[in-house]
Amino acid sequence: MSSDDNAISSKIQSDTPSDDNGATSSETPLDTTSANTGSTSSKRSDAPSVDDNASSFQKQLAIDLVQTVLSKGDLSKWAESAHIERHRSLDVYHDFQLKSHNNLNIQEKSICEGENSGESGSIAATPGPMSGLEPCPLLIEAWKELSKAVVNFENEPVGTVAALDTAKDSLNYDQVFVRDFIPAGLAYLLKREPQIVKKFLLKTVRLQSAEKKIDQFKLGDGVMPASFKVCHQNDLNTKEAIVADFGESAIGRVAPVDSGFWWIILLHAYTKSTGDTTLALCSPIQNGIRLILALCLSEGFDTFPTLLCADGCCMIDRRMGVYGYPIEIQALFFMALRCASKYLQHQKDGEDLIELINKRLQALSYHIREYFWLDLPQLNNIYRYKTEEYSHTAVNKFNVMPDSLPEWLFDFMPRKGGYFIGNVSPSRMDFRWFCLGNFVAILSSLATSEQSKAIMDLVEERWQELVGEMPLKACYPAMENHEWQIVTGCDPKNTRWSYHNGGSWPVLLWLLTAVCIKTGRPHIAQKAVELAERRLMKDKWPEYYDGKRGRYVGKQARKFQTWSIAGYIVAKMMLENPSLASIITLEDYCQGRARPVLRRSRSWSCSTDKPKPMY
């Protein structure tokens, strides 16, 4: 982005959302800190055909799961870190500690009982999330709304529609979006009703094999759909078909890069929570993983290990200046690679693929941890960068011009804290904060533990800006004026402090809760959930809120947005039973200590000297 685009203004503080297509007139009382910034085979059977020779791999996987997923060690580690962390909001923290201490006792007891009774410590051995606590009326209501969104295909649940708002044109909100289903899928996994997730994973992998074409151009085989719809082919509703959208109907005609990654991550959560490895190892799923990997690990002209993307290929699915190497995709890519490497069978090309994954993970984590990271000292370094440096000794490797540093950043950056910036490419750093990318970086341990703590410090230090009255900003700050015109192409949906451009998205609550638990700060999530509880149901579960503090229901927000409902449910369940967060978190990743490629002779044995699992 050129420095011309860095229209900076710091005027009056106000929370009025913009309704004037982002153009500021001098009369508007807005403060405007700006950023620079097919149809399927309905008759085929879903039964996975597990390859026979997979059984010992499967056994190994099950052992790894039991040893690492929900061990008592995890629980005491969580409790320990919760004790070590010291924060400003100590009162809330102590309250929370009391509540969760009771829960931890119940869980530990139950897991011991599970072990004794041979239930092998899977999540199925833990008590229901509401154990020992009064049922929460809002949670009960949320479950009622979520169940209304469930979509059936041939009498079996296969997903949830994006929104059930009868007051607005459905557009494509009546479809099952892959990314939107993640919190809903997690909610059902936590409720121990995994069937819908299993069916979803199997249906979407079938859709992957549909022919995908935009005009005369064929998309890669591994592309997963952005969304799908169950269509009734006759008046009696007896004949059903699934029609998928791979980007050919979406605004901007962009394929969803995030779908395949979310699909692998959900598969991992399913396997971790159920202990059922047969799904991950069945041939359609193995094939699906391989096709996704083939897409994103192929060699090209790249000089960076990050994945090059078009604008609008992820949660932010409209033009918002997130083209290039957006942090959201890089963090999902990293997490999906780590999850995939656990389940890839070693036969055929499996070993080579795992080696490729390991190499990419190392390079990717180095690149992101090194070049995307920003805190006060690093900001000061960039501020003093020399430019036009050639050769290997260059400090300013991407030739970033210090003049392109936006002014809002100098005030926003706290003394304590840091974050991964939005994008890094030649002479371009997008310094905006993107919530999803940073939180997935914590979940997947792409962020080191110091970086994870620093991100949480930033969230605490900048609570008013990033959480305000409704959690959480998908992106901060908003772009406006000339910058909004140039970067969004004058998008009337993405005016300042609205929708993707500085709007607040309740769905992000589940991610906040999971990272808070992972970093031992559940009290922060508790505070955010309490904020959301004041409004979400009263406002009919909106898709997003507008305004600097998120005080207004979004200009074009759908009501009864499924992932707002599911995000709340998951957050609530995890807070009441923090060990549940382990279905979506990965343990530390150390560069240079990637999971070794198992040679066949060792990988097929279940001996105790097996190589250490990656987590």
Ligand code: GLC
């Ligand atoms: C909006 C969001 C996108 C979501 C879709 C369906 O377009 O930006 O992330 O998947 O709505 O809810």
